[in-house]
Amino acid sequence: MWSFGPLPGRTVSEWHRELGPIIKLQMGRRTWIVVDDPVLAHKIFVTHGADTSYRAYGTYADKYFSNGARGIAFSQPGVHWNKNRSAALSVLAPKQIKKYIESIHQETSDLVDRLLESTEKNGFTDPYKFNELCFLNVVFNVAFGRRFESVDDPEFLHVINMIETSMKFLSLEKDKPNFLPIVSIIDYFAGTEAKMKHFTDTVRNPAFERFIKEALEKEGPNVVKSLQEDGFDLPDEDRLVLLGDIITGGTDTLSVTFSWNLAIMCHHPELQERISSEIDKFIQVHGRMPTFTERTEVPLCISVMKECMRYRPTTYFGLPHSTDKDIEVDGYILPKGCTIITNMDSMHKNPKQYPVHPEAFMPERFMDNLKTMQSSANGKIEQRDNFNFGWGRRLCPGSYLAEVELFNAFVQVFARCKIEPISQEEYPDITGARENAGLNILPPPYRVRFLKREDTLVIV
Numbered sequence: 537m538w539s540f541g542p543l544p545g546r547t548v549s550e551w552h553r554e555l556g557p558i559i560k561l562q563m564g565r566r567t568w569i570v571v572d573d574p575v576l577a578h579k580i581f582v583t584h585g586a587d588t589s590y591r592a593y594g595t596y597a598d599k600y601f602s603n604g605a606r607g608i609a610f611s612q613p614g615v616h617w618n619k620n621r622s623a624a625l626s627v628l629a630p631k632q633i634k635k636y637i638e639s640i641h642q643e644t645s646d647l648v649d650r651l652l653e654s655t656e657k658n659g660f661t662d663p664y665k666f667n668e669l670c671f672l673n674v675v676f677n678v679a680f681g682r683r684f685e686s687v688d689d690p691e692f693l694h695v696i697n698m699i700e701t702s703m704k705f706l707s708l709e710k711d712k713p714n715f716l717p718i719v720s721i722i723d724y725f726a727g728t729e730a731k732m733k734h735f736t737d738t739v740r741n742p743a744f745e746r747f748i749k750e751a752l753e754k755e756g757p758n759v760v761k762s763l764q765e766d767g768f769d770l771p772d773e774d775r776l777v778l779l780g781d782i783i784t785g786g787t788d789t790l791s792v793t794f795s796w797n798l799a800i801m802c803h804h805p806e807l808q809e810r811i812s813s814e815i816d817k818f819i820q821v822h823g824r825m826p827t828f829t830e831r832t833e834v835p836l837c838i839s840v841m842k843e844c845m846r847y848r849p850t851t852y853f854g855l856p857h858s859t860d861k862d863i864e865v866d867g868y869i870l871p872k873g874c875t876i877i878t879n880m881d882s883m884h885k886n887p888k889q890y891p892v893h894p895e896a897f898m899p900e901r902f903m904d905n906l907k908t909m910q911s912s913a914n915g916k917i918e919q920r921d922n923f924n925f926g927w928g929r930r931l932c933p934g935s936y937l938a939e940v941e942l943f944n945a946f947v948q949v950f951a952r953c954k955i956e957p958i959s960q961e962e963y964p965d966i967t968g969a970r971e972n973a974g975l976n977i978l979p980p981p982y983r984v985r986f987l988k989r990e991d992t993l994v995i996v
């Protein structure tokens with residue numbers, strides 16, 4: 537348990553190389569089964585999905601974040617979870633997301649303005665906080681019908697702080713009291729659990745109660761109103777946790793993914809030119825930017841975005857599943873109550889799933905697979921592009937919104953900018969990761985320059 541080191545996914549990938557596609561880890565009183573073979577994972581999570589769609593227990597996740605396993609992300613399959621999941625799938629369905637397309641377009645355009653302005657002012661920028669503002673604004677607008685003006689807005693900083701605090705408390709391998717009951721005594725005196733409770737009762741819950749109340753009174757669409765209008769009559773406690781799931785699930789994940797994306801692209805100036813030229817051609821024909829539904833007309837953009845998510849996945853282990861009975865898959869026994877996890881790092885480099893140079897960044901890898909990641913995730917295992925959105929019955933309900941956001945941000949950036957390192961000696965580090973960041977894999981902090989393309993066809 538203490539052997540994970542600061543980058544747990546990388547450590548577990550080493551263990552997989554030595555021990556094979558499925559590893560059993562005894563984490564004190566908890567048994568972890570970690571899988572990095574996509575076909576085996578598909579059998580476990582999809583073929584045996586009825587038995588493996590439970591959530592593993594986590595101290596913060598169960599007791600505090602979900603107010604006792606309410607909402608969707610940390611509740612257990614059954615009537616209650618079904619109701620919350622149907623509500624989330626309905627309010628995040630592609631036809632609902634259509635209502636927010638204009639605002640997504642505006643937020644991603646504002647993101648590019650800020651990246652350019654910040655570079656102009658300081659000579660460089662670390663895009664992370666601007667990404668956070670953009671993606672929080674999108675999901676906050678979808679959920680509550682409101683947004684934040686700038687990265688200095690105290691309320692924005694407060695909400696981001698809430699999300700980051702939750703992400704750190706949710707960190708799987710750091711939940712020591714869950715593994716060793718003795719540690720809960722030390723933890724009690726160190727006050728970690730008291731901090732979780734205090735944060736939830738005095739910071740997270742009151743803030744979300746206020747956001748919900750305000751959303752009900754707002755003009756225009758939002759999830760809080762859609763839940764009511766579409767007849768999803770959830771108790772107040774569930775509604776609060778569900779909205780917490782949506783905001784927490786839909787902000788950091790996007791900011792991290794897009795930060796990797798920009799860092800990787802900085803290493804590939806020629807690819808940037810090809811991407812920009814693909815977008816320019818679309819603009820020349822249509823007189824406007826492409827939308828996500830027109831993605832087949834900008835295939836390189838889609839292929840590169842998918843490859844970035846494969847090359848540098850968003851989370852170390854996704855969200856853990858569990859099982860309510862002993863099950864056998866391909867001769868492996870998964871014991872009742874075990875925690876089942878996918879190791880995203882080595883799974884995305886699996887040579888059977890990605891036969892051509894799995895360790896390398898290959899922009900054209902997905903040129904023949906332009907369907908949405910959402911439909912790929914629901915399709916045949918051999919046609920899955922990546923595993924970032926999880927598995928089977930628990931598959932991320934926000935994946936379509938996530939793709940639309942990433943697409944808009946990506947085409948906005950390369951229609952208007954090029955990304956350069958601040959010097960030939962300082963390129964973004966895309967091999968390491970920020971240490972002890974929680975559930976997500978954050979790139980190490982980096983500085984790059986966003987420069988306006990002289991030949992941009994976009995008039996702002």
Ligand code: HEM
Nearest residue numbers: 608609781785786789850854855925926927930932934938
């Ligand atoms: C790049 C962006 C995103 C990534 C990589 C991501 C990843 C994931 C993963 C790995 C899971 C767990 C799946 C499993 O258990 O097998 C998940 C669940 C979830 N995600 Fe996302 N997500 C993203 C964006 C979003 C967005 C935009 C939203 C909402 C607006 C969202 C809301 C949720 C919720 C509510 C769950 C819980 C589903 C359940 O337990 O049934 N996510 N996501």
